[in-house]
Amino acid sequence: MNKKHFLFLSFFILLSSNSYSKTNFYQVTGTVSSVEVLKTYSEQRVPRNQKTCSIQRVPVNQNAQKFGADNFIGALIGGAIGNQLGSGGGKSGAAAIGALIGSEVVRNEKAEANQNYVEKEVCRINKVMQTETIEQVRGYKLNVEVDGDIISFTSNRSYNPGDLITLTKKISYSLN
Secondary structure, eight states: OOOOHHHHHHHHHHHHHHOOOEEEEEEEEEEEEEEEEEEEEEEEEEEEEEEEEEEEEEEOOOOSSSSOOHHHHHHHHHHHHHHHOOOGGHHHHHHHHHHHHHHHHHHHHHHHTTEEEEEEEEEEEEEEEEEEEEEEEEEEEEEETTEEEEEEEEEEOOTTTOEEEEEEEEEEEOOO
């Protein structure tokens, strides 16, 4: 018997055997007994503004900008020196410049003498990267009581315990 006849005979035997199968579908109602939220977690870096403050010693000038008698005396001395250094028609200009320089010298000395420090809160806003954990719902695990059994399902829709849901029950029969 050659290979071709053997295959044909095997195929014929398979077709002639009595095999039977049947599948029935039913709609049944179940009661949700419990719901578990299924979550996924991911991390992402997010820029945030962060305020940082510190106490610092800050210089404070007191009365350095005021024009007082000592400034006037400095201007007179500076003007006299400028008047002595100047010659001819430039004497008045040299005197004026000397007066300004004398007054400025006195003002600077007053500023240095009156330099006080005060403790003050100094704040800055900085951009910082923070890692945040993001929680996402990916579905729901339902335990459903149906026909006296508890069956677990995964669903994209949320239910509450006690909710009635419709299920498709599939029963298959086959004869071997």
